[in-house]
Amino acid sequence: MNQIKKILITGVEGQVGFSIKNSLRKEFNTVGFNRNGLNISDLKNMRDVIISQNPDMVINPAAYTDVDAAEDNQKEAYLINAIAPGEIAKICSELSIPLIHFSTDYVFDGNKKNPYKENDNPNPKNFYGQSKLDGENLIIKNTKKYFIIRTSWVYSMSGKNFLTTMLKLFKENDELKIVSDQIGSPTSSNFIAEKILKLVRKYFVDNSASAYGIYNLSSSGETNWYEFAKAIHTISAINNKLKIIPISSKEYITRAKRPKMSVLNNDKISCFLREDNESWQDSLKKEFKEISS
Numbered sequence: 001m002n003q004i005k006k007i008l009i010t011g012v013e014g015q016v017g018f019s020i021k022n023s024l025r026k027e028f029n030t031v032g033f034n035r036n037g038l039n040i041s042d043l044k045n046m047r048d049v050i051i052s053q054n055p056d057m058v059i060n061p062a063a064y065t066d067v068d069a070a071e072d073n074q075k076e077a078y079l080i081n082a083i084a085p086g087e088i089a090k091i092c093s094e095l096s097i098p099l100i101h102f103s104t105d106y107v108f109d110g111n112k113k114n115p116y117k118e119n120d121n122p123n124p125k126n127f128y129g130q131s132k133l134d135g136e137n138l139i140i141k142n143t144k145k146y147f148i149i150r151t152s153w154v155y156s157m158s159g160k161n162f163l164t165t166m167l168k169l170f171k172e173n174d175e176l177k178i179v180s181d182q183i184g185s186p187t188s189s190n191f192i193a194e195k196i197l198k199l200v201r202k203y204f205v206d207n208s209a210s211a212y213g214i215y216n217l218s219s220s221g222e223t224n225w226y227e228f229a230k231a232i233h234t235i236s237a238i239n240n241k242l243k244i245i246p247i248s249s250k251e252y253i254t255r256a257k258r259p260k261m262s263v264l265n266n267d268k269i270s271c272f273l274r275e276d277n278e279s280w281q282d283s284l285k286k287e288f289k290e291i292s293s
């Protein structure tokens with residue numbers, strides 16, 4: 001039955017899009033598009049492509065993800081992160097198919113002391129977070145059949161992300177200063193893809209409308225960028241002379257402000273998929289095991 005379900009995936013050259021296409025293709029008829037094949041900023045063309053593909057589900061990991069650059073390129077970031085997802089939701093509603101969309105821990109301001117639940121009040125500190133939040137709201141306005149998956153601190157072994165940046169810097173430096181006062185949960189794109197496969201499977205088997213909604217999805221546990229860098233250093237065993245020094249956000253000024261605490265509470269997705277999320281440390285080990293095997 002699964003074989004005949006056709007799933008259209010955007011942004012398949014990004015971390016999450018690439019991992020999702022890889023994991024879903026074994027069980028579903030996946031059609032993946034990179035930005036050249038389906039540019040979600042071109043709303044008219046996007047509509048034509050989606051309608052002509054006639055999918056059973058759309059998954060939208062495409063996004064404007066450069067948090068600092070979004071402060072300066074607000075028009076483009078808003079089109080990609082807010083307007084386009086709203087339009088995708090409208091098209092999905094017209095086709096009466098579900099949409100899985102990705103959002104971020106950066107919809108929160110970080111003032112909470114314990115992990116954020118799905119229904120906590122969002123209050124983004126930067127334009128990226130605001131554009132993603134507006135995207136969520138446009139989706140909710142335009143369709144009933146949505147899964148909005150908020151994830152955090154995404155990394156993978158390719159592309160530009162904290163892990164690949166660290167591996168490069170470890171080779172080039174004997175001392176690195178890394179921010180230690182922002183707390184979150186690093187989440188690998190492969191982990192996200194495994195969970196999305198389970199969600200999609202479950203969706204097509206149960207087809208339960210009550211499951212639609214917003215879900216947090218991150219690895220379990222929490223850390224800060226400094227501790228995450230140290231864990232990557234230990235496991236990668238690159239440059240034993242390297243010293244990693246913790247610094248505060250005040251000593252590392254970025255264009256966009258970031259929340260101090262953006263750990264997500266994963267109880268809702270764990271309950272839905274009936275399994276706990278693996279720890280960020282286990283996910284990290286898995287990534288390194290996979291490249292060495």
Ligand SMILES: NC(=O)c1ccc[n+]([C@@H]2O[C@H](COP(=O)([O-])OP(=O)(O)OC[C@H]3O[C@@H](n4cnc5c(N)ncnc54)[C@H](OP(=O)(O)O)[C@@H]3O)[C@@H](O)[C@H]2O)c1
Pocket residue numbers: 010011012013014015016017034035038039040041042060061062063064065080102103104105132150151152153154155159
């Ligand atoms: N990365 C994180 O730390 C993080 C944290 C929380 C939530 N998220 C969310 O998770 C989702 C996936 O993020 P990711 O880490 O996989 O991001 P990513 O690696 O930056 O991938 C995003 C992809 O979207 C594509 N894209 C950008 N504009 C597009 C457009 N107009 N039309 C079609 N494709 C376009 C990009 O293509 P180009 O390479 O050509 O630009 C890229 O391949 C996003 O919704 C993001 O907001 C990410």
